[in-house]
Amino acid sequence: MSDISKIMLPSGNTYDIKDAYARDLIAELGNFNEWLGVTTTAISDGSTTNPVTINGTAVTATNGDIVTYQSKEFIWSQPAGAQNGTWQEFGDLSGIGAMAYVDKGTVTITPHGQNSASAVTFSAHTTDNVLGEDTTFTNGTSSVSFGAHTTATVLTSSVTATVPKPSGTTKYMKATASGTAVGVATSGSALTGLGTADTDTFVKSYPGATSKLVTSTVTGVQSSTTTASKATAGTAVNVATTDTAKTVATGSLGTETSTRTADSPMWGATVSNETLSFTFKPMSTTSVTPAKSNGTITPYTFADVTVPIKATSATTVATGSLNASGGGASVMTGLGTATTASAVTGYSTPSTDTFAKTVSVTTQPTITLASESATATGRVAYISAVGTSGTNSVTFDTSTSGNTASAITALGAATAAAQTITVGTNDKVTAITSIGTGTAAAQTFSGTAETYDVDPKTT
Numbered sequence: 001m002s003d004i005s006k007i008m009l010p011s012g013n014t015y016d017i018k019d020a021y022a023r024d025l026i027a028e029l030g031n032f033n034e035w036l037g038v039t040t041t042a043i044s045d046g047s048t049t050n051p052v053t054i055n056g057t058a059v060t061a062t063n064g065d066i067v068t069y070q071s072k073e074f075i076w077s078q079p080a081g082a083q084n085g086t087w088q089e090f091g092d093l094s095g096i097g098a099m100a101y102v103d104k105g106t107v108t109i110t111p112h113g114q115n116s117a118s119a120v121t122f123s124a125h126t127t128d129n130v131l132g133e134d135t136t137f138t139n140g141t142s143s144v145s146f147g148a149h150t151t152a153t154v155l156t157s158s159v160t161a162t163v164p165k166p167s168g169t170t171k172y173m174k175a176t177a178s179g180t181a182v183g184v185a186t187s188g189s190a191l192t193g194l195g196t197a198d199t200d201t202f203v204k205s206y207p208g209a210t211s212k213l214v215t216s217t218v219t220g221v222q223s224s225t226t227t228a229s230k231a232t233a234g235t236a237v238n239v240a241t242t243d244t245a246k247t248v249a250t251g252s253l254g255t256e257t258s259t260r261t262a263d264s265p266m267w268g269a270t271v272s273n274e275t276l277s278f279t280f281k282p283m284s285t286t287s288v289t290p291a292k293s294n295g296t297i298t299p300y301t302f303a304d305v306t307v308p309i310k311a312t313s314a315t316t317v318a319t320g321s322l323n324a325s326g327g328g329a330s331v332m333t334g335l336g337t338a339t340t341a342s343a344v345t346g347y348s349t350p351s352t353d354t355f356a357k358t359v360s361v362t363t364q365p366t367i368t369l370a371s372e373s374a375t376a377t378g379r380v381a382y383i384s385a386v387g388t389s390g391t392n393s394v395t396f397d398t399s400t401s402g403n404t405a406s407a408i409t410a411l412g413a414a415t416a417a418a419q420t421i422t423v424g425t426n427d428k429v430t431a432i433t434s435i436g437t438g439t440a441a442a443q444t445f446s447g448t449a450e451t452y453d454v455d456p457k458t459t
Contacts, residue, residue, distance in 0.1 A: 007276060009269045015276070039067045043074060045089035050076065061085075068093065098456040105454035113447040123436035130431040131423065140420030147413040196349065199342045207337065213318040213328025220315060221308035228307045234299040241295030247285050254282035 008014045036059055041052035051060040052067060061067070061076035063085065068074070071094035078085025099105060253265075256279050264280040271277070318328055 009271070009276075011269075013271070015271055034065060036061060036065050036067045039069050041069070043067075043069050043087045044072075045074075045087065047074075047087045048084055049087070050085065099454070102456040102458075104457045106457055107452050107454045109452055111445075111447055112450055113445055116444040116446060118441040118443045120438050120440045122438050125432045125436045126434035127430045128433050129428060132429045135428070136424035138422040138424070140422070143417050145415050145417070147415075201340050201342055205339045207339070209334040210330045210332050211322040211324055212326035212330050214321045214323045214326040215316050215328045216319050217314040217316050219313075220311040222311055224309055225306050226309050227304050229302050230305045231300045231302050234301065236296040236298045239295050239297045240291040243290045243292045245287050245289045247287050250284040250286050252284045254284060256281050 004017060006014050006016055036052075037054040039052040039054050039059075041049055043049055043052065051058045053059070054067065063076060063078040063080075065076045066073065067076075067087075071092055072089055073091030073093060074087040074089055076085050077088050093100070256268075257264075258277065258279055260278075260280045261282060263283040263285065265283060268279045269276065270279075316327075322331070
């Protein structure tokens with residue numbers, strides 16, 4: 001912004017600008033003395049307290065001395081020859097921070113950035129071949145052999161026993177059965193399972209898709225006619241049109257005055273007693289409405305023509321389009337999504353089996369009891385009379401083949417043959433058994449420039 005130190009009037013006279021307030025302040029304050037410091041004495045603008053306490057010591061201010069109390073700055077004003085002066089506030093330090101009172105600050109910095117990529121190299125490792133988790137194993141066939149078993153002779157289920165009476169008559173009986181076996185007279189084949197069914201999809205129904213006709217109302221004409229006047233446009237003719245009203249000067253000025261309004265041009269300027277003054281004259285105005293030359297008017301000629309007469313009521317008709325919210329009737333627009341189902345068309349491979357249709361027994365078996373000798377096969381002994389003396393005993397018939405058998409009473413020692421385990425070759429890998437010495441490559445740290453807040457030091 002440019003400075004102004006002089007002013008030239010329309011008359012051609014040039015005047016210097018004088019700041020009366022600055023002259024008065026300079027005369028009042030004289031030369032500044034010095035900065036005394038921060039006082040603990042309560043002072044405000046216009047206070048006459050002097051001396052004031054600074055750092056625990058009473059200090060007497062002279063004209064131009066400066067102190068601060070809390071956040072405000074004061075200068076001691078005591079004109080020459082005056083018995084006392086006053087403190088005048090000329091600044092407020094409430095907006096400055098703690099850094100304004102110290103020479104040093106502290107900041108805690110956490111470096112930001114990243115290390116460049118590097119690699120670790122190893123000397124030779126110690127390795128060995130091992131089997132991986134996917135290795136397969138195959139057992140060879142083997143057998144178990146036994147040594148000699150301990151055996152004993154035992155009776156079979158077909159052995160017969162002779163029970164003699166101690167004293168009396170022993171008789172023997174034998175039962176025999178006769179008759180024919182049961183046979184299957186006739187047989188047939190039956191389904192035991194249907195197998196996999198052959199299916200196909202069929203349409204159950206179509207819901208049908210519908211929409212409504214969009215309607216509109218039109219007004220027709222009657223069968224009778226009437227006569228109307230027809231206007232025919234001619235060629236447009238250029239004419240003047242009315243423009244917007246505007247306020248214009250009349251060319252005359254009002255009476256000269258020292259009061260300026262929005263329509264008052266400056267008329268003159270004078271200087272008296274170092275005071276610059278201006279005079280104005282009001283501008284006389286009036287409102288006029290000008291014409292524009294860019295308008296046109298079109299001439300028309302008129303002639304009688306015969307035209308139909310409008311019907312007294314409107315008719316609702318379909319427009320030809322469809323809409324779900326239309327006002328007309330619903331019409332079918334498509335079949336819609338069909339409802340389908342699956343049906344069985346046949347069974348390709350049913351399973352069957354043979355079953356008995358009728359079973360018959362030709363002759364019921366008969367049981368016949370007959371007396372037998374003491375040595376007959378299949379005999380059964382019973383005591384018909386019991387004596388009064390002797391020792392009871394049971395005699396088993398071991399002379400007939402099949403009445404006895406050899407049974408194992410203790411197993412011999414078992415020996416399992418050696419088995420061969422074959423290891424597959426599908427997952428043999430090399431494993432590290434001892435890691436070599438690792439060497440890390442040097443890294444370069446690339447820092448990122450950042451802004452940090454600095455806290456003032458208190459000591």
